[in-house]
Amino acid sequence: MMNIGISRTSARSRTHIRRLLSLLLAAVLALAACLILPSASADDASNRQTVTTNEKTAEVSGPLTVDVAGTIHVEGRDWKNSLAGGARIAVKYDKGTVAVNGESVVTQFEARTDGTFSAELPVPTQANSDKPWLPGTKHTIHFLSGSLKEGDLPRNAVLKVSVAGQAESPAQTPSWVSATSTVNSGSPATIDVAPFTTGKDAALHLIGKGWKTADGRSGSIVSIKVNYQTPTGKIDQYAREDQVISDHLASLGKSKDPTSWVLLVPKGTATQDPEHGLYTIDQTGSFDITVKAPEELRHGKPGQYVTITAQSGRNLEGDVQRRAVTDPIPVDGEAAQPIQDISEVRCSTQAPQPTARVENQFMQRGDKLHLVGEGWCNPGGRTGAPKVAVKLDEGEISHPDTALHSNRSIWALVDPDPATGVLDAWIELPDGTTTTSVPEFPEGAHSLRLLSGSLRHGDLSMTFGGRGTLDFTVGEYRPNGMAPALGLDELTEDSRHDVRVNRDGPRITVEVPGARPGQWVRATPYAEAAPRNQWGSGWVRLDDHRSLSYDLPDDAAAGDYRLVVQNGEREDFGTLLGWGQLTIPENARGSRAEVGPAHGRGAQGTSARRSAAHAAPASGLNTGSGQTSAARAVPASPAAVREMTSLGRVRSRAPHRARVLRAPGVPVYPWVRAARHPVHRVVASLRDAEKDAHHHARPLASPSARSQALDSESDSQGTNAGREEAKVTLKILTWNNVLLALAGALLLAMVLYLTHKPHQAASQASEASATPEAEASDD
Numbered sequence: 001m002m003n004i005g006i007s008r009t010s011a012r013s014r015t016h017i018r019r020l021l022s023l024l025l026a027a028v029l030a031l032a033a034c035l036i037l038p039s040a041s042a043d044d045a046s047n048r049q050t051v052t053t054n055e056k057t058a059e060v061s062g063p064l065t066v067d068v069a070g071t072i073h074v075e076g077r078d079w080k081n082s083l084a085g086g087a088r089i090a091v092k093y094d095k096g097t098v099a100v101n102g103e104s105v106v107t108q109f110e111a112r113t114d115g116t117f118s119a120e121l122p123v124p125t126q127a128n129s130d131k132p133w134l135p136g137t138k139h140t141i142h143f144l145s146g147s148l149k150e151g152d153l154p155r156n157a158v159l160k161v162s163v164a165g166q167a168e169s170p171a172q173t174p175s176w177v178s179a180t181s182t183v184n185s186g187s188p189a190t191i192d193v194a195p196f197t198t199g200k201d202a203a204l205h206l207i208g209k210g211w212k213t214a215d216g217r218s219g220s221i222v223s224i225k226v227n228y229q230t231p232t233g234k235i236d237q238y239a240r241e242d243q244v245i246s247d248h249l250a251s252l253g254k255s256k257d258p259t260s261w262v263l264l265v266p267k268g269t270a271t272q273d274p275e276h277g278l279y280t281i282d283q284t285g286s287f288d289i290t291v292k293a294p295e296e297l298r299h300g301k302p303g304q305y306v307t308i309t310a311q312s313g314r315n316l317e318g319d320v321q322r323r324a325v326t327d328p329i330p331v332d333g334e335a336a337q338p339i340q341d342i343s344e345v346r347c348s349t350q351a352p353q354p355t356a357r358v359e360n361q362f363m364q365r366g367d368k369l370h371l372v373g374e375g376w377c378n379p380g381g382r383t384g385a386p387k388v389a390v391k392l393d394e395g396e397i398s399h400p401d402t403a404l405h406s407n408r409s410i411w412a413l414v415d416p417d418p419a420t421g422v423l424d425a426w427i428e429l430p431d432g433t434t435t436t437s438v439p440e441f442p443e444g445a446h447s448l449r450l451l452s453g454s455l456r457h458g459d460l461s462m463t464f465g466g467r468g469t470l471d472f473t474v475g476e477y478r479p480n481g482m483a484p485a486l487g488l489d490e491l492t493e494d495s496r497h498d499v500r501v502n503r504d505g506p507r508i509t510v511e512v513p514g515a516r517p518g519q520w521v522r523a524t525p526y527a528e529a530a531p532r533n534q535w536g537s538g539w540v541r542l543d544d545h546r547s548l549s550y551d552l553p554d555d556a557a558a559g560d561y562r563l564v565v566q567n568g569e570r571e572d573f574g575t576l577l578g579w580g581q582l583t584i585p586e587n588a589r590g591s592r593a594e595v596g597p598a599h600g601r602g603a604q605g606t607s608a609r610r611s612a613a614h615a616a617p618a619s620g621l622n623t624g625s626g627q628t629s630a631a632r633a634v635p636a637s638p639a640a641v642r643e644m645t646s647l648g649r650v651r652s653r654a655p656h657r658a659r660v661l662r663a664p665g666v667p668v669y670p671w672v673r674a675a676r677h678p679v680h681r682v683v684a685s686l687r688d689a690e691k692d693a694h695h696h697a698r699p700l701a702s703p704s705a706r707s708q709a710l711d712s713e714s715d716s717q718g719t720n721a722g723r724e725e726a727k728v729t730l731k732i733l734t735w736n737n738v739l740l741a742l743a744g745a746l747l748l749a750m751v752l753y754l755t756h757k758p759h760q761a762a763s764q765a766s767e768a769s770a771t772p773e774a775e776a777s778d779d
Contacts, residue, residue: 083151086111135165212285219281256395351375373423386459443475497578520568
């Protein structure tokens with residue numbers, strides 16, 4: 001009987017223990033559930049983010065992680081209308097590339113009168129979108145105002161969110177950033193940029209393909225710009241302090257552009273100068289270069305905003321207008337958030353293409369220039385109008401500072417009407433002193449050049465104007481700037497027109513029978529098809545005998561030249577008046593004139609000295625002899641490119657030897673060679689073009705160069721992945737995991753207890769019942 005009591009007592013104890021274990025298990029599971037379930041909740045402070053608009057006047061708050069099965073709760077503050085009430089706000093996903101229910105504008109709503117709002121946004125799914133958001137992916141939500149309600153300020157705020165869950169097949173994100181030229185710009189071209197690492201000698205590694213002319217026979221002239229964000233939030237471009245690229249463009253009769261960090265020109269038309277950003281591009285339109293980065297970027301911070309713009313079609317006849325802009329480049333392993341300037345205005349125009357004109361073509365000093373035009377609409381529907389840069393005399397006239405733009409040659413920025421594309425602006429001109437422009441802005445003939453596409457992402461890529469299209473005159477007429485370059489096909493025996501050239505030491509006298517006394521003209525020596533403006537007369541008037549005289553500068557290189565005379569009058573500016581033969585011997589300053597063939601032996605200049613009497617300002621707007629320094633590169637004109645004439649560059653000193661910076665896995669090639677004589681026969685030029693292409697051009701990196709770099713990068717990523725794995729391992733010891741492990745242990749204890757105790761009790765009961773029988777048997 002006592003055993004039975006003990007058994008009952010044990011049974012009650014086991015029942016209490018089972019209940020206790022069950023309660024503990026339920027508590028642990030409930031606590032774990034409470035910790036786990038709200039991890040992606042919109043109410044969890046750790047899952048919230050707040051961003052400000054581009055002009056720092058309003059805010060948007062929302063989750064960092066969203067659930068595909070729920071909605072996205074967002075809130076805003078200070079979205080006020082400048083007139084009254086709240087602003088009207090449009091919402092887009094992933095820069096407008098993701099449509100929900102067929103609309104790229106996911107929703108529109110109006111903020112309260114105090115500028116606040118709250119909204120529930122749908123998550124793109126298979127049911128409502130053609131581009132559903134999948135677990136493990138990252139996206140952006142754009143909040144925009146400025147065009148939906150009168151009085152709204154232009155604002156843009158971007159939330160960057162992740163979708164909860166793990167991607168089914170996570171893709172490896174490429175470390176290089178790629179961009180393809182716009183669809184409506186001819187055959188596509190691409191540019192790839194390696195991630196950037198800051199440092200004293202840091203460099204940008206750029207690879208391009210498909211940058212060819214329309215006929216495919218030559219590479220394009222490609223300008224590459226490095227974009228950054230100023231402290232005020234404006235997008236600007238780094239500018240070069242040297243003038244090598246700008247001087248090369250000016251020698252082609254094009255606008256100077258100090259914000260071209262790299263200029264790629266067809267092989268055989270110029271010698272590479274990596275130290276100053278001048279490179280060559282091969283016939284297939286491909287390049288692979290490593291260029292020293294701007295100093296500010298080399299000392300930048302991780303995640304600093306930097307993008308690359310590549311464009312062609314503005315500086316070479318027969319080229320294709322292309323433009324490609326990359327997303328932000330990773331800086332020290334971190335890429336900045338894209339900055340979008342999205343317009344909601346639909347621009348409509350009847351003009352087939354952008355045009356412009358100067359309303360007041362004749363003005364006096366102090367007058368403002370009235371510029372009007374139409375057709376300046378961005379492509380693609382609701383994208384407004386482009387921001388237009390205005391240059392004076394192809395960029396020869398610059399601002400003395402960077403208050404307007406880092407590219408000082410941009411004289412003015414104008415905004416066409418975003419709804420109609422109509423251009424109507426009054427532009428203040430320099431006052432003629434170095435206080436307002438560099439160099440001084442002289443009286444006489446001038447021109448405007450309009451450019452768009454590089455100042456703002458998504459803008460129309462366009463160039464319009466120049467001499468003969470947007471001309472105007474300040475005060476009394478006189479020609480300014482360079483004369484248009486002529487090709488070999490225009491300098492024939494029939495076009496000499498009896499022009500006679502005489503030389504007496506350094507004194508050159510030119511007779512032009514077909515001109516009239518007092519006519520504006522310019523005499524320029526041509527080495528084959530390349531004008532040597534620095535050794536010409538500049539713009540002068542013919543005397544009563546229809547002749548002009550000037551002195552050769554000290555640095556004029558010996559050789560045989562065509563001295564070309566062109567008209568400077570407004571009506572027929574640049575027209576060929578004739579040419580004569582000019583031979584400059586080695587001792588030109590002490591000998592009489594010599595007679596030789598039109599295509600004689602060339603010789604390199606031996607002196608870099610310039611006579612003070614003949615020195616010209618950098619602008620090239622004077623009428624005296626000399627426009628540039630002999631040490632400056634004078635590449636071939638577009639006509640020379642067409643003639644496939646290889647000229648070399650005239651330099652009075654050895655070219656700069658650049659220290660070539662390279663990315664890992666990319667070989668370095670010798671780029672610099674000695675300067676060549678400036679004058680050659682055309683046949684010899686064609687032969688030398690092949691030599692120049694061999695010696696001057698940097699061979700492209702082997703097909704595996706980038707893959708090697710990427711492999712190296714993959715190793716680095718593998719190391720980083722190992723670190724992440726270590727972090728994940730450490731995260732195992734979290735409260736959630738500890739509680740779940742404890743719950744599992746309790747559950748296991750219950751199972752073992754319940755399966756073991758009944759068997760033991762049964763054994764004890766059998767023994768208790770068997771003992772009396774045994775005792776009775778013994779008795």
